[in-house]
Amino acid sequence: MFQKMGPQGWWPADSKEEIILGAILVQNTNWQNAAISLENLKMVTDFSSFQIANLSVAQLQALIRPSGFFKNKSQAIHEIFTWLLAFDVDFFKVRNYYGENLRDQLLTLHGIGPETADVLLLYVFDLPVFVADSYARRLFTQLGTPQLHNYQALKKLVNLSDFTLAEAQEFHGLIDEFGKEFLKKNTFNRSFLRDYKINLRQE
Incomplete structure (x- = not known):
């Protein structure tokens, strides 16, 4: 992205x-x-x-x-x-x-x-956390994650422990701007992520 x-x-x-x-x-x-x-x-x-x-x-x-x-x-x-x-x-x-x-x-x-x-x-408090907002949930669903029933379901799935603050902020911004362009307009299948899927590792 x-x-x-x-x-x-x-x-x-x-x-x-x-x-x-x-x-x-x-x-x-x-x-x-x-x-x-x-x-x-x-x-x-x-x-x-x-x-x-x-x-x-x-x-x-x-x-x-x-x-x-x-x-x-x-x-x-x-x-x-x-x-x-x-x-x-x-x-x-x-x-x-x-x-x-x-x-x-x-x-x-x-x-x-x-x-x-x-x-x-x-x-505001400069902590690298993941914001599992509606665009994020819609994106991760398109990328093949299990059904995400609520905010906490996706938040538990995404670990940003290796992200810097700047990377975490950028990640959120990218997801939301991508969402405005491709998810809000229901044009994900024409986006550059259409052929990508997330492979979840089994713990």
Whole structure:
């Protein structure tokens, strides 16, 4: 995929705060809608964690309304940025404090599910994890893996222990860009991966 598509440079953002917001806002909508909400937030807060956390509920909901589910997403945004302020928005401090329990901690925050938690681990806390999102599940199914019933089923199947952080980020970006081009349009059989299959090793 890298040879055919080149570097993707994911996640497209200028700051970790913007990544957090994007990961929440894009839930259950498309990126175009999330981008409108992001632009609204940027104009008012310049993506300052302090300013975001101190927006009133009404202000925050109005700013992110274009991305839908604005009540739930506003609560998620407020909760995670309030949590980060307790650590002075020092992402290394957060990672060191929770260690191997960081993912579990993220999952306790409102509106943070397995996929969003892994996106935050990968792009905000700089840990090389696999994001088993819908494009990844569709791709691995096309490549001949067993039926993948849910997010965790694929996550257990893929081990990125030999990947660097940059490689793990690139892998996620490549899968999603491939998905937009060939899986969303149901044209996998015309893609450069059409003749590839995954051979699972039996342990």
